[in-house]
Amino acid sequence: ESVETDLPTTIEGPLSPWRNSKSKERIIKMLKSPTSDIHLHLPATYGPNNWQDVNFGLLQRLYADGRYTSGNFRENVKRILIHFRNSTGPFEPAEDAVEKWYTSPNNVSKAYALLFALMMKDESMRSLNSMSDIEIWRSHDEFQKYEFDKFKVYITNMKKLTRRRKEVIAEEQSAYDSDVRIVELSEDSGRGYPKWNTHPASDLLHEDETSGRAKEMKPQVLWMSRGEYQDFPLTVFRKHVYQERMAQLAAPCWQHKRNQNAKKMYEESLELIKEWHGGQFARDMDEIVGIWETINFVS
Structure with missing residues (x-):
């Protein structure tokens, strides 16, 4: 054979x-x-x-x-x-390849997510500002998976990115606050009836939809059941009924789909941040203890 x-x-x-x-x-x-x-x-x-x-x-x-x-x-x-x-x-089993630093906004390495999160938080950013590049690199195992020369570039780029991100957030928050102040100055929609978002009818309709009360009656009957609803024309109120119903039906689905990846990355980042802060605290304490021992035990 x-x-x-x-x-x-x-x-x-x-x-x-x-x-x-x-x-x-x-x-x-x-x-x-x-x-x-x-x-x-x-x-x-x-x-x-x-x-x-x-x-x-x-x-x-x-x-x-x-x-x-x-x-x-x-x-x-x-x-x-x-x-x-x-x-x-x-x-010999091949070692796992080093995770790519950045692929897309939804696909970044743990080290990228950690460094981004640390630089976006004021408290940890103050700590990073007091550290040299090599101290940052040594501060977490995830960072040390990358060659130091490359990681130095990542630090520089991340500082630029987070600085721009904070500036954009501040500008958007300022613009939003300004818009809110303008909107709050006027209660009228300019169409002969109040603004829906700031009117009590908006919260009442949300409650009626959530409790199921709104589903038990036709929009016209629901409209007649509360004086707040009648501050709006029936045609306008009916539109808000359908909008609220669709929003409540769709919310669980799209929120879950939108958030599942972000939630996972956020939770992982939180764990890494806790680990980083814990390690940094331990290193700081070791340094303090070392200095104290030097001062107190030098003969």
Whole structure:
């Protein structure tokens, strides 16, 4: 019965040194594959002082260049099999790739999220301002996953980003406050009836929809049930009834969809911030204690 291998039927050219050979590469590749038939030709146990059940001759015939001397082939394959058994050398599990710093607004690394959150908070930003770049880099394991030279650039860019973000937030808040003051000065909508958002009817309709009262009657009957509702034309009131109903029906769905990724990132950021502050406090205390001991115990 023949066994299929990827060994060429004819081998031409000079014999390569084992360390750079196709035979070595082929055996390692097949050992890495859980579906390779090479595993059928290996005993359940083997290792130092326990090679008697390994058929090295068969392995060479099936997977390697037959021009290697049997003794050298045997010793070389022993080393490969020991690495395979111990998951070392070429069989060592690959380390996880470093998470990409930034891909998109919804796909950033934990280190990015942490640094952004720290710089957006006034308290932690004051701490960061008192630290050098290398101290910031050393302040958390997530930061140290990135090369320091690259991380220095990330710090500079993040300072610019968060500074602009804070400026935009301040401008938007100022504009909003100004608009609110203007709106609050006038109670009339300019159309002959009050402004809906500031009128008690708005809160009452929200309560009636939430309690189910509004669903038990037609909009006209509901309109007639409260004097506050009648401050608005029926056509206007009916529109607000449907708007409120749609808002309450849709809110749980779109809020969950919108917030699930942001919530996860926010919670992870909070945990990282707590961890960062805890570590920073410990480092500060170590430094303080060290200074105190130096002052008090120097002979």
